[in-house]
Amino acid sequence: MNTRTELLRDHACLVLHGPDRPGIVAAVTTFITSNKGNILSLDQYSDDANGGAFFQRVVFQRPDLAAAMPELELGLENTLGRFGLEWTLTDQSIPKRMAILASASDHCLLELLWRQRGGELPVTIPMVISNHTNSADDVRTFGVPFFHVPSQGADKSAAEAEIVKLLAGNVDFVVLARYMQILSDSFLENVGVPVINIHHSFLPAFIGAAPYRKAKERGVKLIGATSHYVTKDLDEGPIIEQDVTRVDHTHSAADLQARGAYVEREVLSRAVQWHAEDRVIRQGNQTIVF
């Protein structure tokens, strides 16, 4: 990560959203410029010209960013307060800490480990937690701690509590890399950071279990995968990314699963990268991806 960190030194990312009002863009860009910032990229979107919501992501370079963060935050509070906007300012040279939860299938897990090692994902991986043990050696080969938290029986609360304890304070977001346990509402509350899932269908088609079998039964000509933020409603959270691949009548449900695996890992990787780069803003049950 040294090269990436060096490339992103003094890069700040400001993400803001709220009610659209005239003058926001000018106010934000003037603030940045007058605070020694050089704008490198700027994306913005208004969902309605006449009084809708406003979304913006600005990346700017600012000398001595680390030292200036408190001062910039204070200034932004003063500048943006009157517009009623929510905002976050992050130092892009600090990678987000990502925990991965997995089960027996390892294709999504290994893809993330691999891309992170190759410097393609701006994250660190403090831990992998699995309810199976088969990936332990592979994970540790990447220099990543592996924790086995079995989840047998009907009552998952002990397992969930153990996972929350491992994660608490150590991670900025969690990825369910084909983690095949349904998490409780209280888990989501207790974990306190965004949770990203990969579902092995083109949602909203084939919600729930066994989507490849259902896809085979329905006779679809494309199968897909969907990465989304996890909410209390199973497979109903805001979609970050989706993609599909073509299949035909010669493919069995097992073939669909094998082909789908490559869509899953690609879709999940994109979603993780975009989240880690602060490109995704949740708006109701939808996402803006800059």
Place this chain on the structure above:
Amino acid sequence: MNTRTELLRDHACLVLHGPDRPGIVAAVTTFITSNKGNILSLDQYSDDANGGAFFQRVVFQRPDLAAAMPELELGLENTLGRFGLEWTLTDQSIPKRMAILASASDHCLLELLWRQRGGELPVTIPMVISNHTNSADDVRTFGVPFFHVPSQGADKSAAEAEIVKLLAGNVDFVVLARYMQILSDSFLENVGVPVINIHHSFLPAFIGAAPYRKAKERGVKLIGATSHYVTKDLDEGPIIEQDVTRVDHTHSAADLQARGAYVEREVLSRAVQWHAEDRVIRQGNQTIVF
């Protein structure tokens, strides 16, 4: 169509399906060869090596095909009878007769008229029936008769009866090119030929009305279209073809509709072509597409 007819002169297409048994392929190909046929293409599929269903499409050239059809049919009956197969033999130089039913939206309708005129669809179009009048001039420019059958009020039975009367005996299949009326079960029985529909979503997502609005609300990142045979269950018939295109948060529901229109017309055209070329075999609620 003269060129196409010439190219396909003496081309026969044999489609068969039924229980898989050893020896079918040998029996069929030996029959064709010993009846002066030269096999041009052969596709086959078995859905289970151990006692499943068998599907085959063979195209062969046979001198003086038109005269020999009765003799070939009799021979096939004798040859295939012991295997318990269903089969159809068609003369590929005779285009199928396709009626189009449409409503106000004309993109799918015009696409079919256009491709037919360009010689890309092996069909004739004896008539277009619409419950709107806006496309009348366009349709007649193509030299195709246009019939207006309004369908107002709750009781559609008179309109359906009129449509059935127009179609009876005159067409080999019917295409619903964004025909926005739900057809009754009795219509499907009375019309007596296959009916192909284009649904403006990636089924089984967004069944029923207003799929683009639903797609916008769900925040999907791809939208699609599905062409399927019409059955008594709305949007549940065997899928012939599907495709998708990428969208993002900047697209309104109206944008989705505009972008989706091009997927609809492409997907419907492919489905119509494959049906007209006897490439599609229905198996339960699925299709084999050779």
Place this chain on the structure above:
Amino acid sequence: MNTRTELLRDHACLVLHGPDRPGIVAAVTTFITSNKGNILSLDQYSDDANGGAFFQRVVFQRPDLAAAMPELELGLENTLGRFGLEWTLTDQSIPKRMAILASASDHCLLELLWRQRGGELPVTIPMVISNHTNSADDVRTFGVPFFHVPSQGADKSAAEAEIVKLLAGNVDFVVLARYMQILSDSFLENVGVPVINIHHSFLPAFIGAAPYRKAKERGVKLIGATSHYVTKDLDEGPIIEQDVTRVDHTHSAADLQARGAYVEREVLSRAVQWHAEDRVIRQGNQTIVF
């Protein structure tokens, strides 16, 4: 176009590019805001954080835009002069005037006429010029003037002169919709407006004549189309858009041509739309597409 014109009333589009310097975004957005403009969308791109080129497209709503244009242009000159930027300001409610040049193949021509009629392209079409006559009736059905300018013999200069005379002062850009004549350098100079071409291959593969035949001979598994600005070097101009579709060994060169036709019309339509919406900026032999 009435609806579109209404929707885009008082919408201005400012496109600028030049050397990247700190403060441009703030200066531009502050100017717009202080001149009663409400920014609706803003895209920007810098090709190098350390002293590269800067590109921006801003759409803003400004009451009484038509009356205020001269005043806005003067103000922009004052504001942007010190940055050394090139810029254009357009009233989005005024559609660009697009001439189409075509030959015998009509798929790209009809696609553009059709989309324009459907309100999907923000252009008017003052004329279609063809060196063939087969499309004359179709074109006039759309209410568009059709001019036949034959181009036989080795010397095309008379034909080119006639085309230039028809276009002069009447159009904002020209589209070569499978116009199969090579235009001279002097034509490009004399016509004086951007010229967009569709090439029936995935450039830079298969430059020049008969790309589908060459694709068949090379045995490629995908074929494509490329829309680009025309420059003096054949098929070498800045690419606006490309796309591909899958083919296999069963497709003849004629099949590739038929399948490719649908990619061509889609790719050309996108390129035309983006150009007409001022989304494309040329930078050397490349394009920025916002």
Place this chain on the structure above:
Amino acid sequence: MNTRTELLRDHACLVLHGPDRPGIVAAVTTFITSNKGNILSLDQYSDDANGGAFFQRVVFQRPDLAAAMPELELGLENTLGRFGLEWTLTDQSIPKRMAILASASDHCLLELLWRQRGGELPVTIPMVISNHTNSADDVRTFGVPFFHVPSQGADKSAAEAEIVKLLAGNVDFVVLARYMQILSDSFLENVGVPVINIHHSFLPAFIGAAPYRKAKERGVKLIGATSHYVTKDLDEGPIIEQDVTRVDHTHSAADLQARGAYVEREVLSRAVQWHAEDRVIRQGNQTIVF
């Protein structure tokens, strides 16, 4: 591989090609049926109805296949001799032996190791040979021998001789998984088995070195990868598979390389699988892929 071996027990694959003549399909299928074979799948293709070339791939199940192979081969010789066809008969339960040659980039190498371990590729991997050492540990983690054969200096003949010696008799085909050395004509002759390459562009665009840099300079909107059989002409061999992914002006040449890596590994994996399953037939400089 045990499961796969079990599934494919007694599965034979017969691939044949040669001049098209009436009666081939009947003769082949009758032979198989009369030799206790049950045809599971059959693909055939004729490149011209009037005297072109004929290609066929048949998979059939035959009890006690291993013992019956000599007898089947003798019978095929007798049956097919009069048609002048070339043919190969393989026992599908015996995986092909695949050597991988790699350099510093490990994405294609690891993808193949990973898919082979997951049972998705019907191959064994007797060895990986690299002119770099960085992947040695990873390769050996998969239980695969790793050999380092440096190739410095202008004269590669010693290195090539060492590679040929390692491969001789031990492998059925060789994959160049981003092996960045140009192999001599004599290497190809001496190695004596098919060699499959992955080129990091959509051939024939960007032949030779640095295709991603060239793609950036040309400003293409899609980048791709091509897997092909290696012949004496660099990047000119018969194409097995290609695919592309979308890029835009914001991507640097390094970004293209990172995004392209995922296309490369997908395209190479498909090509390897199809080759290993005897689905690819070379015909001049083209391929038939069943």
